[in-house]
Amino acid sequence: MKREQLGQLILASEDSMYHVAKSLLYNDADCQDAIQEAIAKAFDKIGTLKQDTYAKTWLLRILINECYGIMRKEKKIISLKTCEQEEPWMERQDYSDLYEALMGLTEEARLAVTLYYMEGYNIREIARMTKVTESAVKSRLARARTKLKEELSKED
Template sequence: MAIHRSDSGRAPDTRELAKLARSARQGDTEAFLELIESLKGALYRTARTILRNDEDCADALQDTIVGAYQAIRSLREPAHVQTWLYRILINACNTILQKRQRQSLPGTLPEPAADSPVYQDVELREAIDRLEEPLRLVVVLVYLEDMRIADAAAILGISEGAAKMRLKRSKAQLRSWLAPADMGRERSS
């Protein structure tokens, strides 16, 4: 049962993911690998949003896969496997960020984000990358990963209302950055 992102970029069907999770929970390694394969692009993009560094993303994904494989039998609700995996990933990313902060020297600049095929518009990508992490992460989960607000909120460990507020603040910030500078002057002419 092969499931992958469709050509439209839509996420895999949650029923199929739950079916794979149930099989993986019962010890089916192939089902676990297929589950990871179907979500690896979305997991990578989320890690990239948080870490902004390919090497760290690879470490976070590896930690996520190993951690999920070791804990798959403890997954209580297979229907929520995607949320469960994102939570593991975000925890792995936060651990890497904490290590990075302890190792970084004062005054060092963060690495610039590399081009990503997820963003078609360079200006939009740069604007999204400039958002503070809590705002950036909710934008990526809801708009780029096509997740329901409730699911994104669960992954981030916040209320649905807080997720909606972050989206509203993100949109306002993005509009202000992306609005043409001379828009007001054109109207007055």
């Protein structure tokens, strides 16, 4: 793949990249940082892409790794006072009930739901991206659907 093609792919994948980053990170600034780092790494490591058909999957995998890196850094920085306070994403009231229910899921489940329902990836592709088995992806999706159904029915 050429650099120009990668640039076009990135432009076409803006929404997908944001959805994936937002499913793992709460803060929009962190999402932007993860996306920028992923783009820079993608251009730097373009030679490691073996098949052009998997370019978007490859790009999203880089983004997922960047999100996990930011999460690891934030874990080291969080103070005890922050832990005792309410979660930052709960303070916002402008998000829909579905978004708040999604944020109540585990990171793995949130990522699986985002990739499957919002981005349209199949179970095999999600398993490859997240480096787990297909049955693990199916289980995560099933548990997420059950929990979302419970949470959303509580609010009615």
